[in-house]
Amino acid sequence: MQQHFPDLPSQINPNAVKKHILPDGTEMPALGLGTYGSDHYSPETVANAVLEAVRLGYRHIDCAAVYANQNQIGMALQQAMKTGVAREQLFITSKLWNDQHAAENVIPACKKTLEELQLSYLDLFLIHWPFPNFHAPGVDVSSRDPHAQPYNHQSYMQTWHQMERLVEIGLVRNIGTSNMTIPKLKRVLEDAKIQPVCEQMELHPHFQQPELFQFVREHNMIAAGYCPIGSPNRPERDRTPQDTVDTSDPVITAIASRLKVHPAVVCILWAVQRGQVPIAFSVKPQQMLANLMAATGSFLTNEEMQAVAAIDKHNRLIKGHVFLWKENQTWEALWDVEGQITPP
Ligand SMILES: NC(=O)c1ccc[n+]([C@@H]2O[C@H](COP(=O)([O-])OP(=O)(O)OC[C@H]3O[C@@H](n4cnc5c(N)ncnc54)[C@H](OP(=O)(O)O)[C@@H]3O)[C@@H](O)[C@H]2O)c1
Numbered sequence: 041m042q043q044h045f046p047d048l049p050s051q052i053n054p055n056a057v058k059k060h061i062l063p064d065g066t067e068m069p070a071l072g073l074g075t076y077g078s079d080h081y082s083p084e085t086v087a088n089a090v091l092e093a094v095r096l097g098y099r100h101i102d103c104a105a106v107y108a109n110q111n112q113i114g115m116a117l118q119q120a121m122k123t124g125v126a127r128e129q130l131f132i133t134s135k136l137w138n139d140q141h142a143a144e145n146v147i148p149a150c151k152k153t154l155e156e157l158q159l160s161y162l163d164l165f166l167i168h169w170p171f172p173n174f175h176a177p178g179v180d181v182s183s184r185d186p187h188a189q190p191y192n193h194q195s196y197m198q199t200w201h202q203m204e205r206l207v208e209i210g211l212v213r214n215i216g217t218s219n220m221t222i223p224k225l226k227r228v229l230e231d232a233k234i235q236p237v238c239e240q241m242e243l244h245p246h247f248q249q250p251e252l253f254q255f256v257r258e259h260n261m262i263a264a265g266y267c268p269i270g271s272p273n274r275p276e277r278d279r280t281p282q283d284t285v286d287t288s289d290p291v292i293t294a295i296a297s298r299l300k301v302h303p304a305v306v307c308i309l310w311a312v313q314r315g316q317v318p319i320a321f322s323v324k325p326q327q328m329l330a331n332l333m334a335a336t337g338s339f340l341t342n343e344e345m346q347a348v349a350a351i352d353k354h355n356r357l358i359k360g361h362v363f364l365w366k367e368n369q370t371w372e373a374l375w376d377v378e379g380q381i382t383p384p
Pocket residue numbers: 043073074075076077102103168218219240241265266267268269270271272273274302304305319320321322323324326327328330331358
């Protein structure tokens with residue numbers, strides 16, 4: 041299958057990539073490179089992809105402590121900066137892992153991330169999940185943290201206030217959330233001194249989350265979308281027989297044929313044109329280039345945008361089972377599907 045646009049250049053000028061302006065004036069490129077190697081790609085392979093991505097024109101890299109590859113990515117970023125890309129031209133995100141929510145842990149955890157990434161500040165720091173529930177990497181979905189707890193707003197705000205301190209002491213430029221819901225975000229927005237500028241959430245054609253997407257944008261936050269292609273390489277533990285495949289959807293493949301691109305690229309094109317910031321993973325230069333090209337313009341017609349809007353299958357891929365806090369709960373409890381924060 042064709043992997044690229046017919047006239048794909050060998051590099052893309054970062055200035056040609058669309059940007060979102062954050063409230064502090066920081067420019068956030070409209071596509072980020074994901075760095076979660078899942079069970080397939082080693083830290084070294086992901087770090088090499090980061091170096092290659094910067095060479096190709098990427099300036100936005102999405103990291104996290106739990107991906108266990110920040111040391112290697114730090115070395116890649118150093119190498120990239122030696123080629124003449126200034127720190128200020130890069131937009132680097134990282135995330136606070138669930139086992140570091142305690143107020144006294146937040147600042148040290150961020151400092152450790154900065155040390156690993158060899159940076160003096162982050163452009164964006166997110167609370168990875170709204171639960172302090174920890175699980176060992178790679179565990180089965182039936183695995184539970186025996187100390188797992190439900191969402192506790194007071195505890196979350198204690199963590200959030202330390203995130204605010206990170207902004208105040210200059211280690212972080214912007215702070216945000218991830219894997220939230222409207223009821224939880226409403227409470228955070230009421231009580232935050234420094235507002236979140238971004239919510240990183242699962243977003244792809246078969247999982248469009250229109251209500252949360254609209255809510256986030258109405259509150260001046262960027263909707264960053266993870267698994268924008270439908271995470272075709274996600275680990276077995278994150279698969280269920282009901283899952284659908286975005287890149288096989290006839291609406292997506294028809295647009296791919298018209299534009300002569302891979303269906304994965306159509307997912308990115310739709311995401312960028314909808315106004316979300318896809319965080320797409322790839323370690324393959326031609327894929328990375330095609331995905332970045334997709335962030336340089338509006339390629340879908342209004343009719344195509346409407347057709348993609350109509351294929352939402354409400355198919356959440358990352359269900360989060362391992363964060364459940366009670367026996368016999370289903371994963372929906374994590375996502376406040378009743379319209380209020382799920383009671384303990
Ligand atoms: N906040 C959170 O809780 C959270 C959760 C999950 C993910 N994330 C972030 O989101 C990122 C992306 O999610 P993801 O990696 O699960 O899924 P994804 O970006 O939807 O899918 C990545 C896969 O799509 C394929 N692909 C990429 N570009 C392609 C192209 N142009 N043509 C054909 N195939 C292409 C690649 O497969 P091959 O490798 O087989 O080529 C790649 O491994 C992660 O890396 C991470 O940074 C955040």
